Amino acid sequence: MEPVVHPIFEKQTGTWQYIIACPKTRQAVIVDPVLNLDLAEREITTTSADELLTVVASNKYTVIRLLETHAHADHLTAAYYIQQKLLVSGQPKIPICTGHRIRLVQENFANKYGVPKTEWDHAFDYLFGDNEIFNIGDITAEVLHLPGHTPDHSGYLIGSNVFTGDSIFNPDVGSARCDFPNGDASVLYHTMQRLLALPSHYKLYTGHDYPPADAGREPMPFVTVAEQLKSNKHIKEGTQEHEFVNWRRERDSSLNEPKLLHQALQVNIRGGRLPPSHDGSQRIFLQVPFRAPQALC
Template sequence: MIADPVSPSGAVAADPARDAAARQVAAWSGRPDAPVVRSFFDRATFTATHVVHDPATRQAAVVDSVLDYDPASGRTGHLSALAVLDYLRAEGLQVAWHLETHVHADHLSAAPWLQHQTGGALAIGAEIVRVQQVFGKIFNEGTEFARDGSQFDRLFTDGETFRLGAIDAIALHVPGHTPADMAFVIGDAAFIGDTLFMPDYGTARADFPGGDARMLYRSTRRLLSLPDATRLFLCHDYGAPGRPDFAWETTVGAERAGNIHVHDGVAEDSFVAMRTTRDAALDLPRLIMPSVQVNMRGGHLPPPESNGTRYIKIPLDTL
């Protein structure tokens, strides 16, 4: 459960999972054996894929990988994923995890393809089942589409701990953008998906089915109550006026001081009003139809039909 904020400064009620993550970050921050992160930016979808590894054991996790997809032709490709694979092999890394922070609506996941190449377990938050229920109905998937998360090897619950080699890790449920968003805190590095963006860009939208702006605010405050030195790795950057380069790494301290939507002092009701108004003016992501259909299946393409061809559905006048 997400604890309710008790003040606009970001203080929250008792939150054992968050507190455990904070202690973990403090223990790993500044250590020479802290996790190493290499990021790959896919300009076509503005997505940052992160490879995090334990320098002692060389165990790695791949977070939010990208499958190339051309909506005009329906063709898929692996150039983005190949860059990740080449790095893994060059560094001699052993992949233990393929982590998905949520069911993405703006890019297709390459996790199954990378998993076939490298091994490792595919994992997502346990609330994926809610997303599968909602979008299973929207896309009129039949009873053959399992809505129990069984397409993934591991479903993390809030506060569940795991390991990346010798490095402590914990999963934090941070819903709002979708009901299933999960942040993975590995050592002193947090991979937070679509919750916060760079300080000069703000926060993620909350208007998809199952999204909730008030819940998003509480999730951002939960993340921003981690130690200021916590390294935050974001899933996207769309650029910002006056900033020439794309960026996907920041800190809790920088977000608390300067995030244009949720810096310290922004009240919940004010955020909800802003986010709701802003979301109402946004277009749907260009790749939402193929992305959700594929990603709710754990990155697997829809099954082939009787002619051997796979199809993406586009529900008319629905979303």
């Protein structure tokens, strides 16, 4: 049995969010939901997450898990918000899940931003082991460890569909950066090769899409393994590891940091929870580091 897949695109960050459901039992999971952050207005809103909840309600789905592929550095996860909204609606607490290596990332960035352990230690309700199997109604899903972009990165094989997060992008975009802590271009090459070794008709659903200006297309949630092998501009069939690694390292050295990097990581290592407000208001504070002359420090 194949799942029903609802791709929902968040334009501000170019993120694909997914609702994946068993057509028989109506059980569903949500992958990589997004909170909206407006830097100019200094405001966090829930427009995108509420759209996901509308799709869930209109299809009478029962959400059983909230799945994260990794600790995103370009958007804030809405997993905790959705968990709380569904809890208020009368559903039992739905676990926020990701791969077990998230703890390495949490420890690293908690130290960097001074996030107390009490705010991240149990931020995720369930940590998957590699190749762990779980069910979505009558459909079997498997957790894949897909490192390279980040060390904690996971994907989800559901039917003949893989929800790849940032481990592979659409053919005219290619691949994700590998310059985050413990990212590795060589490791990403092998992760992508693992995905490209799947049956040719399998669909690889990407975590982002950034259509090139001259592509003349709208954002696409997936292409098949066969299409990736034929035309992925970074790793099509025949691409050698040294070619990919050299190109990726050169490219990454020229990139600016993601616009929402610091805000995203401080929220995402908390599983989508915001830092507590210390004055009883709705204001929260997220750290943004600056360089300064030594004489001022």
